[in-house]
Amino acid sequence: MNKTYCPSLTEYKRRVSRVVNIGGLPMGGNFPIRVQSMTTVDTMDTMGSVEQTLRMVEAGCEYVRITAPSIKEAQNLLEIKKELRKRGCNVPLIADIHFTPNAAELAARIVEKVRVNPGNYADKKKFEEIEYTDATYAAEVDRIRERFRPLVQICKQYGTAMRIGTNHGSLSDRILSRYGDTPLGMVESALEFLRLCEEENYYDVVLSMKASNTQVMVQAYRLLVQKLDEEGLQPYPLHLGVTEAGEAEDGRIKSAVGIGTLLEDGLGDTVRVSLTEAPEAEAPVARMLIDRYTWRAGMARPIKPLVGEVPINPFQYFRRPTHEVGNFGGQNVPRVITDVSRLPRLEYADLRAAGHLYSAFLDKFQMSDLGADYIYSGERPVPFMLPNGLKELVNYPAWNDAGRRLDHFPLITADRYMADTHLGPGPRPDLHPQLNFLAVSLDALDAPLLAQLRQDRNIVLLLFTTNTHAMPELRRAFFELMLHRVDCPVVIARDYPLQAAEQTQLDAATDVGGLLIDGLGDGIVLGTRDLPDGESQESWLATINGLNQLSFGILQAARTRMSKTEYISCPSCGRTLFDLQETTAMIRQRTDHLKGIKIGIMGCIVNGPGEMADADYGYVGVGKGKIALYRGQEVIKKAVPEEAAVDELIELMREDGRWIEKEILGEPVGA
Incomplete structure (x- = not known):
């Protein structure tokens, strides 16, 4: 099969297309x-x-x-x-x-x-x-x-x-x-x-x-x-x-x-x-996406060329086969790790930044739909018992000094991993018996390390890069693992400088989402390396919360883990028959708790049942003040008055047994 679709998989080269003149x-x-x-x-x-x-x-x-x-x-x-x-x-x-x-x-x-x-x-x-x-x-x-x-x-x-x-x-x-x-x-x-x-x-x-x-x-x-x-x-x-x-x-x-x-x-x-x-809000976002590549070729470090055939099919989705380690890999959905290692301190209420909400009144935690699976605490393990559903990884020295607790999972460097005298098959006394995280970059994936990874069955890789050409280097590392038959799960780790939240959203969605689309990646951890000194605890928590939500958003956008309602809403144009922004906000307000359901909101029949593609339900303008409601691509109600259409949409979900009432969570402390 010819898998060539771009000038280079490892070097930034823009495809040279034919020039088309459009109005000068x-x-x-x-x-x-x-x-x-x-x-x-x-x-x-x-x-x-x-x-x-x-x-x-x-x-x-x-x-x-x-x-x-x-x-x-x-x-x-x-x-x-x-x-x-x-x-x-x-x-x-x-x-x-x-x-x-x-x-x-x-x-x-x-x-x-x-x-x-x-x-x-x-x-x-x-x-x-x-x-x-x-x-x-x-x-x-x-x-x-x-x-x-x-x-x-x-x-x-x-x-x-x-x-x-x-x-x-x-x-x-x-x-x-x-x-x-x-x-x-x-x-x-x-x-x-x-x-x-x-x-x-x-x-x-x-x-x-x-x-x-x-x-x-x-x-x-x-x-x-x-x-x-x-x-x-x-x-x-x-x-x-x-x-x-x-x-x-x-x-x-x-x-x-x-x-x-x-x-x-x-x-x-x-x-x-x-x-x-x-529409004037769209151009700045497009420009932010494009501007990452203005100087990319000159700023990127060379990536070692690929030897042999590309080990994925770029035209069809297949998830990279992996063995299961803990709840990573295998048939598990990709996991989210939230980095709290840079927080000055961590208290019960602070776990809200990782999607775990503590109610002082009830003295209990409740996990939101965006609740992280793990937190990374670095050198300072959390000093209290974590809620059910949340696990912790710590740096290897801290894990070792604390007595190698079984309820903590160590993050080890490649040098430390390969320095042990117990290399080879069989249990290693220096590691956690069930789950260990190994931080690696492409350069670390040499022959001895790859050979050892083929034998150890309790390792999850934490794959990172500092290359400006980040996504291709991470992808090249996945290819190296696949070509050497290493099937351990891999968590994609990316750190970003202190910058506008919107820029981090676009950068991370590109770097990580591009890998997930190719079936590469069993988890995600995002960090900010430049949190300034002197910032308040609330500012740090807001940043961490944003990265946690971003992680789930990327997984959902890449169609690899559905954790919230998805809205397939068109951007509006001169054909639109109702106020799309207002209607989308109204539908979101009523339905944003319906985890995993996809709702298409289309301004006219051109962007109707076809454009909604795989939506579960559709809300489509068919005339002034008239809405058609769809189940999949089948129209169920043809001319519902606009003022009643959202209620009718909810009633349709209720008939299908897919409607649930919103649950009021305990108010988190400090929210």
């Missing part, structure tokens, strides 16, 4: 990675669209996309463009098209770029499985190509660029019937359109493979690059994005897991972060 602002090649977003105002509101576009440009948008669901909106793009140019704003405009080829053909004469979705440009979606022979399938492809050909010719004539943007949730019935709900289906959906573009000698094309599921999204982009090369097609620029990422911290984490993973491997020429927030 080129994309691809060696040009900077561009930032873009999409308006949320009704396209028929000319002045509203203009004012919002100006705010987006001020926030950093280099391209602005505007929906054109019908001919009248496509025509009004001209008025919007005129007013923007009148005000001295020359930002390239992109028309977003679904279902309406005639609107695309008009818009292509007005704006600098059009976006079409091959899943619904000429195909229809009825969620039907259709039996095709090769001949009938080929006839359908020919029909669609002829419907698409006029747009290609218009774009070529007017010098208009095009994005062929596949969405995971809106694959046509035809593609699903032939390829299934797979990354390959997403890629083939785009390639059908792309092949016609090349036949017409039209090359001003950008490609995207968006999904709300980060695993599917990353796999599809990788497979797309591999297929372009395999078929000898042009190396077209890539537009990166996670659809329906959501809002606030969750939306940023999910976006970084998907987009950041691809940027790490040098893929991507423009980024759109899809948040359920004002």
Whole structure:
């Protein structure tokens, strides 16, 4: 199998794509990675669209996309463009098209770029499985190509660029019937359109493979690059994005897991972060993701090249096989370790930072859905009994000096681990009989250490790096373990400097999430190495609490451990039929205690049942003040008044036996 999808797995090299000129602002090649977003105002509101576009440009948008669901909106793009140019704003405009080829053909004469979705440009979606022979399938492809050909010719004539943007949730019935709900289906959906573009000698094309599921999204982009090369097609620029990422911290984490993973491997020429927030809030997040790579090649330390075949399939998720140690590895979900070693002191109430809430009134602990599995206390073991469900690891010297307590688990260095005289098979008296943590980096994984790890069955690796090119070095370490048949569990450890919380969210979600997406990692521990002296206990606790929540958020975004309700909410656009931000906040307030349930919140039918992909329930705008409620991809109630829709959604969950009432936890001391 050809597993090549990027210039290098160990060295930062950006993929050199074809340059596409979009209104005088080129994309691809060696040009900077561009930032873009999409308006949320009704396209028929000319002045509203203009004012919002100006705010987006001020926030950093280099391209602005505007929906054109019908001919009248496509025509009004001209008025919007005129007013923007009148005000001295020359930002390239992109028309977003679904279902309406005639609107695309008009818009292509007005704006600098059009976006079409091959899943619904000429195909229809009825969620039907259709039996095709090769001949009938080929006839359908020919029909669609002829419907698409006029747009290609218009774009070529007017010098208009095009994005062929596949969405995971809106694959046509035809593609699903032939390829299934797979990354390959997403890629083939785009390639059908792309092949016609090349036949017409039209090359001003950008490609995207968006999904709300980060695993599917990353796999599809990788497979797309591999297929372009395999078929000898042009190396077209890539537009990166996670659809329906959501809002606030969750939306940023999910976006970084998907987009950041691809940027790490040098893929991507423009980024759109899809948040359920004002569009001007998206550009700064995209810029923070992109800016990590401005000087990456010069700042990174060399990583030793990979010898032999890549031991994972980059186009399909498989978790790295490991043996079970304690509750790590095997079939266990990835574990969260919260680092409290830098706290000046630790009291009962302080464990709230690790998700374990102490009630002085009840004199008992209650664990939240984001309760850590372990805490790391370093050289100072916790001086009181920990609540059930929470375990502790300490540095080896502290564990040894305290009498090698069985209820503590030691963290040992590689040098100390290999210095013992009892190397070889069998029990080692210097270690805990059940569970030990070994801190290692890629450089420490030499032949003797790897040989010893193959024999010891009670070791969990704590894998760290100080390389600026962090994720690829950590991945290279996993490859080393796999190539040498070492199957002990691995916890991914990352430390970050004192910086804005949002930047740490994006950095950690990229570094750790990219590994989890490839099935690498059995746990996570995040730390901050620069907590300043003199900070209050509350400030330290707030930082630690944020890192604990971030750990769970990354695991959820990578689809490896579901610990809270997931909201698949679209970012809003001119098609939206209700206030998405307000509605999402209202639904979250009522349902955020439903652990593991996925709720899709879509502003219109374009982002309806398909875009919700694998949501358990859906809340979709179908008219002014009217909501359709879905169970999976099946509509259950078609025109519920908006004011009653949340109650009806909860009633649907109740009918399915999936609704539980909120539990009021004991108020934590000092909260």
